[in-house]
Each structure stands twice: as C-alpha cells, then as structure tokens.
Amino acid sequence: MLKDKMILDMTVHGYAKKTIRSYTMCMYILVRYFQKSPLDLEPFDIYTFFLNMRQANKSDSTLVIFYSAFLFFYNLLGRKDMLELVPFPKRKRTVVAVFSQTEVTAFLTNCSSVCEKTIFTLLYSSGIRIGEVLNLQVKDIDFERKAIFISSGKGGHSRYAILADKTASLLKQYMEIYNPKTYLFFSQKGKNIPISPRTVQAAFQKIRNLSGIQKYATVHTLRHSFATHLLEDGYSLVYIQKLLGHADIKSTLIYLHVSPNSLLKITSPLEKIGNIRLGIFENQNQYGFQFR
CATH class of the missing domain: 1.10.443.10 (Intergrase catalytic core)
Incomplete structure (x- = not known):
C-alpha cells in the first residue's frame, strides 16, 4: 500500500512522528481533492492544486508542508517531474511576537x-x-x-x-x-x-x-x-x-x-581609536574639499 510505503520510508529517514502525520494528511487531502489515486495525476494537476491553495489564501508555511510532502512521495516513485510546474514556496520573513x-x-x-x-x-x-x-x-x-x-x-x-x-x-x-x-x-x-x-x-x-x-x-x-x-x-x-x-x-x-x-548596543570601532581631535571647522577650505 502506498501510504504504508511512504510511512516506512519516512521512519527510516528519521522523520518526526508529527511530520509523518502531516505528510500523510497532505496526501489524503490531495486524493480527496481529485477523487483519484495520486498515481493517476499529472504535473498540471499538482499545479492546479497549488493554484487553488494560493487563491484560497493559504499561508506560505502550509504550502511548504504540502510541497515537501508531495516531493517526498513522488521521489519514492521516481516522479520528480510531478512538481516541475510549481516553484518551491518561499516563506516570507516575519517578525515574531516577543514579550518585554x-x-x-x-x-x-x-x-x-x-x-x-x-x-x-x-x-x-x-x-x-x-x-x-x-x-x-x-x-x-x-x-x-x-x-x-x-x-x-x-x-x-x-x-x-x-x-x-x-x-x-x-x-x-x-x-x-x-x-x-x-x-x-x-x-x-x-x-x-x-x-x-x-x-x-x-x-x-x-x-x-x-x-x-x-x-x-x-x-x-x-x-x-x-x-x-x-x-x-x-x-x-x-x-x-x-x-x-x-x-x-x-x-x-x-x-x-x-x-x-x-x-x-554594539560599539562603533571609531570609539576605540584614541587622540582624535574633533572640532568645528570655521573655514570651508580646511575641509580639503568643497561642497558646491
């Protein structure tokens, strides 16, 4: 059975139990979406699936999980081409909440x-x-x-x-x-x-x-x-x-x-240099160059 094969391979590769559950759930959602085996899908079907998720405003993190799950599954079958139409989703850099x-x-x-x-x-x-x-x-x-x-x-x-x-x-x-x-x-x-x-x-x-x-x-x-x-x-x-x-x-x-x-809080390297005389120049020519 494909599901069992996928779980066994993820276990051998040392995937965490939570990741295994996430990836198998992603495959279940894919099957439910198309109402047919993932073996019968084509690259354009995967493209359509991700397009639908983008239109549904799914987060980048969610897209990354689905992409990784599909990539693992189809790599097992020697079908890396299944994701050739879909670019890897890049997570946007976010600023996390922090308590003072x-x-x-x-x-x-x-x-x-x-x-x-x-x-x-x-x-x-x-x-x-x-x-x-x-x-x-x-x-x-x-x-x-x-x-x-x-x-x-x-x-x-x-x-x-x-x-x-x-x-x-x-x-x-x-x-x-x-x-x-x-x-x-x-x-x-x-x-x-x-x-x-x-x-x-x-x-x-x-x-x-x-x-x-x-x-x-x-x-x-x-x-x-x-x-x-x-x-x-x-x-x-x-x-x-x-x-x-x-x-x-x-x-x-x-x-x-x-x-x-x-x-x-980092100290500028200038602060470590001693004996620098800093003053106000009264004559423009003292600069050695002029602003025009």
Whole structure:
C-alpha cells in the first residue's frame, strides 16, 4: 500500500512522528481533492492544486508542508517531474511576537495556580517548546546539575536545557502538591497521560487577557522571549542555538530581526581609536574639499 510505503520510508529517514502525520494528511487531502489515486495525476494537476491553495489564501508555511510532502512521495516513485510546474514556496520573513520582561512578570504574576505558574515559568526560563514540556517526565529533571533533559526534541534530537533556580524551587513545590508519577504535567484523566496542548494554550490566553497584554501571542511567544532576552543580554547566537535545539543556525538568526536593540548596543570601532581631535571647522577650505 502506498501510504504504508511512504510511512516506512519516512521512519527510516528519521522523520518526526508529527511530520509523518502531516505528510500523510497532505496526501489524503490531495486524493480527496481529485477523487483519484495520486498515481493517476499529472504535473498540471499538482499545479492546479497549488493554484487553488494560493487563491484560497493559504499561508506560505502550509504550502511548504504540502510541497515537501508531495516531493517526498513522488521521489519514492521516481516522479520528480510531478512538481516541475510549481516553484518551491518561499516563506516570507516575519517578525515574531516577543514579550518585554515587564510583560513576562505581569503574565507570571497572573497565573492562578501552582501548576500554571510552574508550566509557564518553565517555558520562559528554559526556552523549550510546548511539545517538549508536555513530554517531560519526572526523571528528566536534574536538580543537582540544574538541567532539564529533553529526550524527544524536534527531529528526534535530545539535549539539555537550563533549569533556573527560581524554576527549580517552583518545581519542587509543584511536585509536593501534585505528586506526579510519570509525566511531570499530567492530564485530569490520569497521571500516566500528559496534559494536552489545548489545555495549556487555553490557560495561556486566559492569563494573557488577565495581564492586559494586547499583542497577539501564543505559548511559543515565551520561547521567542527567552531567546530574544538572552540575545539582548549579550549571549552568543551559537549558545542560543544550542539551548533552543535548532539544527541550523539560520533558524536562530530570526532573533536578530526581533531584537534590533541588541544591534544598537554594539560599539562603533571609531570609539576605540584614541587622540582624535574633533572640532568645528570655521573655514570651508580646511575641509580639503568643497561642497558646491
């Protein structure tokens, strides 16, 4: 079966489970759109499909996912020509939302429970993704080394994240009250089931409103804020890249665009040159050249 073959090949290539689900869903949508097997389609059909998505104002990110899914599928069949009429969708460079440190303080102050405060403090203080927080287990917290082990990061990569002292204190308080067994943050359905992303997102929006923060933001904004504040404090992009778990530093470079203040703090090389006499010239001829 084509679907099974595609899933097996993506698994062998080390694709994340989320990516596998996304790609198979893209193929399902393609089949449903044309009401026939993808084997019976022609390059112009794929062109028509993308034209329809453009006319429906689908985002560039969505188009990239569909393009990548179709490319993977048709490469398996030796049909690279199927996408020859469609240019690779380029993502427009966007500026991500970032909380100021004052807004972070207001947000964390308005958390209504120890659970909420612990989750969102952990997200901001470590910069880890929401999916990584949901998958955290009790054994992943190393209080002695002040580290958080991320066993299933994006792309299947593992790494360590920062465990701040204030976060560690909150975590200890949280663990005393809630007594987690396997998953650190568990569902109301049971301690062996992780809390759902929808529950965390809903709590985030509730707290954002209570804090009077008007700008558009999601849970991921806390990760953006973590990286931006580190950059503004003078930390190297390479260190930030490793903490965020970015495989390519290009993903980290976005924070140069959201943090112009860090660029303005750079000292001009002129300031390092001593003994330069700067004065006002009263006679135009002193310049050595004239403006006409």
